[in-house]
Amino acid sequence: MLLKVNHVVVLQLKRYLHKMSLEEAKRIAAYKAVDEFVRNDQIVGIGSGSTVVYAVDRLKEKVNKEKINVVCIPTSFQARQLIIKHGLTLSELELHPEIDVVIDGADECDEKMTLIKGGGGCLLQEKIVASCSKKMIVVADYTKDSKRLGEQYKKGIPIEVVPMAYLPIKRKIEMLFGGTLNLRMAVAKAGPCITDNGNFILDWHFPTGDYDWQKINQEICVIPGVVETGLFVNMAQKAYFGQADGTVKEKNS
Ligand SMILES: O=C(CO)[C@H](O)[C@H](O)COP(=O)(O)O
Numbered sequence: 001m002l003l004k005v006n007h008v009v010v011l012q013l014k015r016y017l018h019k020m021s022l023e024e025a026k027r028i029a030a031y032k033a034v035d036e037f038v039r040n041d042q043i044v045g046i047g048s049g050s051t052v053v054y055a056v057d058r059l060k061e062k063v064n065k066e067k068i069n070v071v072c073i074p075t076s077f078q079a080r081q082l083i084i085k086h087g088l089t090l091s092e093l094e095l096h097p098e099i100d101v102v103i104d105g106a107d108e109c110d111e112k113m114t115l116i117k118g119g120g121g122c123l124l125q126e127k128i129v130a131s132c133s134k135k136m137i138v139v140a141d142y143t144k145d146s147k148r149l150g151e152q153y154k155k156g157i158p159i160e161v162v163p164m165a166y167l168p169i170k171r172k173i174e175m176l177f178g179g180t181l182n183l184r185m186a187v188a189k190a191g192p193c194i195t196d197n198g199n200f201i202l203d204w205h206f207p208t209g210d211y212d213w214q215k216i217n218q219e220i221c222v223i224p225g226v227v228e229t230g231l232f233v234n235m236a237q238k239a240y241f242g243q244a245d246g247t248v249k250e251k252n253s
Pocket of ligand 1: 047048049050051052105106107116117118119121123
């Protein structure tokens with residue numbers, strides 16, 4: 001009995017330490033990106049997800065300490081709330097259509113710097129903001145750094161779709177490229193997950209293989225009803241991955 005209790009405690013401790021090490025990895029990556037890329041008088045895109053929270057903390061510290069002016073463009077409702085909560089200057093693409101740098105997380109980043117994004121469901125606005133930005137900098141922990149997409153991230157490639165078209169899109173992609181697409185379901189609501197833009201998300205579990213992601217992305221995007229994919233090809237210039245040993249690995253395009 002005592003042995004069993006000890007085993008459970010050790011397991012819980014291990015899980016806790018793993019979580020802590022991941023959080024620390026996210027923090028150091030995000031801090032480094034802000035330190036190295038944000039400068040006075042810049043328009044900065046604010047990504048979405050848990051790692052970006054650390055980037056916004058650091059940005060706030062930097063703005064206070066160095067008395068710099070930074071205008072922030074959010075990529076989601078979450079990012080907008082973060083900007084407001086930190087008392088940073090909030091703007092939008094209509095006022096600032098040209099962004100200097102966007103700092104964003106990723107679900108996975110392969111050796112060519114192709115990203116899977118949208119695990120948090122914010123892919124559309126994230127891609128729009130990244131497309132308006134001179135530089136896209138990725139911040140992530142070590143579990144996101146892969147040679148090939150799908151190596152570590154097992155939840156599939158998110159595809160944002162117009163609700164009425166989700167089933168035909170699912171069938172077309174399964175027929176064209178194989179694999180399966182699952183309609184993402186909400187966690188604290190009955191039914192599907194609804195994006196910030198009122199759409200659904202299909203998560204594509206693609207068959208293992210070598211892909212021309214640029215081509216696949218283009219082919220998926222022309223299917224009527226597809227709004228955007230979470231494939232970010234040739235968009236990110238640099239990625240920072242916080243490591244378990246406290247160092248930060250850098251990857252460049
Ligand atoms: O694409 C995203 C949200 O749509 C996030 O950037 C991605 O899911 C990574 O999130 P986290 O920093 O929590 O690991």
